[in-house]
Amino acid sequence: MNKTHKRRKKSFFHFSSFVKILLIIILMIIVLMGTFAATYVLAVLxxxxxxxxxxxxxxxxxTSKVYSDDEQLVETLVLNEFSEYVELSKIPKDLQHAVIAIEDERFYSHNAVDFKRVAGALVHDIKTGSLQQGASTLTMQLAKNLYTGSQKSLERKLTDVYYAYALESELTKDQILEAYLNSAxxxxxTVGVQAAAKTFFNKDVSDLNLAECALVAGITNRPEKYSPYNTEVILPEDDLENIQLILTPVSSEFVNSEEVLNIANSLHELxxxxxxxxxxxxxxxxxPVKAVFNPTSKERQTLILQLMLKQKYITQEQYDEALNTPIVINLGARNEKGISSFFVDEVKEETKSILKDLGYxxxxxxxxxYSGGxxxxxxxxxxxxxHMDETVSNASLFPGNYINDEGIPQPQVASVIMDPHTGEVKGLIGGRGISGSANLNRADEPRQPGSSIKPISVYMTAFEDGATIGDVYKDAPIGSISPAYKKWNPKNVGSYRGWTTIRNLIKYSSNVGTIQVARDIGSDRDAAANTKNTFSKAVDEPKAAQMIMDNLENIGVTTLDRENDANFSALALGGMTNGISPLEMAGAYTPLANEGIYEKPTFVNKIVAPSGDTIYEKKDEGKKAMSKENAFILTTALEDVVKSSTGTSANFSKMSIAGKTGTTNQQKEVWFVGYTPYYVCSVFIGKDQKEQNQNLRFPSSVAAKLWREFMQPIHEDLENKEFEQPENVVKKYIKGSGRSDYFVEGTEPHFTNKLYWGSESTTTKSTKKDSDDSDKDKKSDSKNNNNEKPKTSTKSSKSNNSDYRTGNIN
Structure with a gap:
């Protein structure tokens, strides 16, 4: 008996020891796991x-937005997301309650984490072996939206909890809710309830009804599944007048079918x-595709309305009414219709430059x-x-119109309209038949300007150097100046007018006359070697070229090649190495239209931060480029061009107009740059440079006509003003010329003694009317590569002149 009792006692002792050991092991495991978990959590935090x-x-x-000069919305700068911040006070209570009801019903009672919901989600995830069901409160979701991202992981969840407590300790519940509704x-x-309201219903969030609020609140759980609309192909039998239309970008390989093109034509007609x-x-x-209501979003809306009723946010009557309220999708526009994106592309580039200047x-x-608001x-x-976009869509304005292999119409066009008094660009065309962004903006592309360069290069520089409109030159072949000129042999196309004044050299776009005026820049015009010879002898051509280039750079031309362009072929006739862009050409003409003050073309007037602070505002930074007297006198000569010479196609009644045509060799480019007392406008027409055949086979009058198409309508309601004559500009008779002209008081014309040397008037009969491109030199172009031009600088004499183009223009 005792032995049995001892055995039992011993057996119990062994069992008891085993249990103790097992408990100790389990306890150690728990401690180790707890330690590991705590270490992991601490490491994460x-x-x-x-x-x-x-x-x-x-x-x-x-999302940032671009507005026009009268504060119309032009474009919402959506890169990946459209977002617009709105204060909680402007968000309907129904929308606030709908979000709380479906996402976090105990939002106002928990302190960051809803442990009841956590327990339920944990049981579900253990059963399914996944992390499918979360238990995130609105505060945790806000932490995810602002700081951690959407990756599903335990580490992210722990960080969300940590940040949620930080948010709850610093912010009020209303601040948290406002932040969430603007970041979901x-x-x-679309990001945020304001963007959602404007995207799906084309209305401010404050105007949403209960049914719409519940629909919007349901999207965030699974945005693509519960989106209010899906897109479908438009069918011929659809009611095109009432469909919700979306123009969707496509890949480069995509081709719209004939049926789609027919539908597009019908949409255009409507x-x-x-x-x-x-x-x-x-x-x-x-x-084109159509937006159709997504029925799955209605199921989610119904659930939310039920929860709002259950949680006493709405009454049964409100529930019934909302459930039966039809949802009408009305897509909001994010940009102004009928405007190509080239202008906004310029705005974006200038804005980035401004931001970098501010320290970004x-x-x-x-x-x-894009995302700075x-x-x-x-x-x-x-x-x-x-108006400009609509005008260039008319193919009949471009003779020889065709579509190249890339689907781009040729010839192409670029144009800029700007206010010469402020520098503000009012309209810009970077091409036709194409949009901006990824495409070439031809308004920024330098092209050879031909004779449109003459007023801003030679004549502006010469007038500021002491030349007058009445200075006399021999409009005749200039090969006798030197052997180099004889080999170059620049010509006018058409008539030569013998001894005449600078006014006529400008009016008839004399190539040889412009070269002679250029040679005299920087020299003593009263020196006997100049007054007593047909062509001036006491000149410094390299100095003259440098002065012209200095002037061009002073008025915003950035594309000069100071080595290869240091010659009169480039500077007097426009045969530049790189050329000038239509944008810079418009800017370069502003001193003529703005009393001698140069205004750099600008696209941004003001930038306002989301806080309401103005971080940038355009200042008037115009600089003097020439005297207002010389600007006026040169303008009168350019008015003659429009009234009765190569620019007549630009003319229209009841407005003062001045300008200059330009045509390059073989009519590869044609220009007209002109201005009124209100606006400057540059027009360039030419084929893209990669086109094999660059010849246009039409004159600069086509560019002048397009200029008129742009400018006449926008001047219809403007007062007919004349260019203002400065007080110290007087009219004075030029002896021997038979006419009077404008002079700055106290100045006299040069070389008038030469008017008595002979009456040579025309050595070559005009081959075209003066109103056509009277100065194109087709013959000289064919000899261009073999002719040696006069070298105006040491540097240019060393350069390769095989591409030394004459660049004749009108």
């Missing part, structure tokens, strides 16, 4: 970057798309341009821009 909850607004991206994604590239939209469809840059890095400037007030006049 230590690695989490510090946040500044009170500065949450800076973490919420907001709502499908179709006014649903404009001519520019139609051309994009025809060029396979976009395709290149990367930050680019990011803030800036209001960018541009100089665009919407009516002028639309």
């Amino acid at each position: 230590q690695d989490a970057p510090k946040i500044d909850p009170e500065n949450y607004r800076s973490q919420i991206n907001e 994604g709502f499908s179709k590239g 006014g649903k798309i404009d001519s520019f939209d139609l051309s994009q469809i025809q060029k396979n840059q976009v395709t 890095s290149e990367e930050d400037a680019n990011n803030k341009l 800036f209001k960018i007030y541009s100089s665009m006049n919407v009516e002028i821009q639309k």
Whole structure:
């Protein structure tokens, strides 16, 4: 008995020891696991970057917007997402309650984490072996939106919890809710409830009804599944007048079918798309689709309304009414219709430059341009821009119009209209039949200017150097100047007028006369070697070339090649190495239209930050380029060009107009740059440089006609003003010329003694009317590569002159 008892006692002792050991092991495992878990959590939290909850607004991206000069919205700068911040007070209570009901019903009672919901989600995830069901409160979701991202991981969840407590400790519940409603994604590239309201219903969020609020609140759970609309192909039997139309960008390989093109034409006839939209469809840059209501979003809306009823946010009557309220998709536009993106491309580039000047890095400037929430007030006049876009869509204005292998119409066009008194660009064309962004902006592309350079290169420089409109030169072949000129042999096309004044040299675009005026720059015009010889002898051509180039750079020309352009072929006739862009050409003419003051072309007037602070405002930074007296006198000569010479196609009644044509060799480029007392406008027409055959086979009058098409309508309601004559500009008779002309008081014309040397008038009969391109030198172009031009600088004499172009123009 005792032995049995001892055995039992011993056996119990062994069992008891085993249990104790097992408990100790389990306890150790628990301690180790706890230690490991705690270590892991601590490691995660230590690695989490510090946040500044009170500065949450800076973490919420907001889409920047571009406005016109009268504060019309031109374009919302959507790169990847469209977002617009709105204060909680402007968000309907129904929308606030709908989000809380579906996303976080105990939002106002928890302190960052809803442990009841965590337990339920944990059980579900253990059962399914996944992390499919989260237990994130609105505060945790806000932490994800602002700081951690959407990756599903335990580490991210722990960090969300950590940040959520930080947010709750620093912010009020209303601040957290406001931040969440402005940072949550709502499908179709929209972020925030304001962007969602404008995208899906074309209304401010404050105007949403209960049914719409519940629909919007349901999107965030699975944005693509619960998006309010899907897109479908438009069918011929659809009611085209009432469809919700979307123009979707397509890949380069995509081709719109004949049926789609027919539908596009019908949409154009109905006014649903404009001519520019139609051309994009025809060029396979976009395709039209329709937005249709997504029935799955209705199921989610119904669930939310049920929860709102259950949680007593709405009454049964409100529930019934909302459930039966039809949802009407009304897509909001993000940009002004009928405007190509070339102008906005310029606005974006200038804005980035401004931001970098304000201290932003290149990367930050680019990011803030789109997501900084800036209001960018541009100089665009919407009516002028639309008119220009509509005008260039008319192919009949471009003789020989054709579509190249890349689907781009040729010849191409570029034009700039700007206010010469402020520098503000009002309208810009960077091409026709194409949009901007990824495409070449021809307004920025330098092209040879031909004779349109003459007023701003030779004559502006000469007048500031003491020349007058009445200076006398022999409009005749100039080969006798030197052996180099004899070999170069520059010519006029058409008539030579013998001894005449600078006014006529400008009016008839004399090539040889302009070269003679250029040679005299920087010299003593009263020196006997100049007054007593047909062609001036006491000249310094290298100095003259440098003075002309200095002047061009002073008025904004940035594309000079100071080595290879240091010659009169480039500077007097426009045969430059690189050329001048239409944008810089418009700017270069501003001193003529603005009393001698140069205004750099600008596109941005003001930038306002989301806080309401103005971080940039354009200042008048015009600089004097010439005297107002010389600007006026040169303008009168350019008025003659428009009234009765090569620029007559630009003329229209009841407005003072001055300008200059330009045509390069073999009519590769044609120009007209002109101005009124209100606007400067440059027009360039030419084939893209990669086109094999560059010849246009039409004169500069085509560019002048397009200039008139642009400018006449925008001047219809403007007062007919004359260019203002300065007080100290007087009319004076020029002895021997038979006429009077304008002079700055106290100045006298040079070389008038030569008017008595003979009456040579015409050595070559005109081959074209004066109103045509009277100075194109086709013959000299064919000899161009073999002719040696006069060398005007030591540097240019060393350069390769095989591409030394005469660049004749009108």
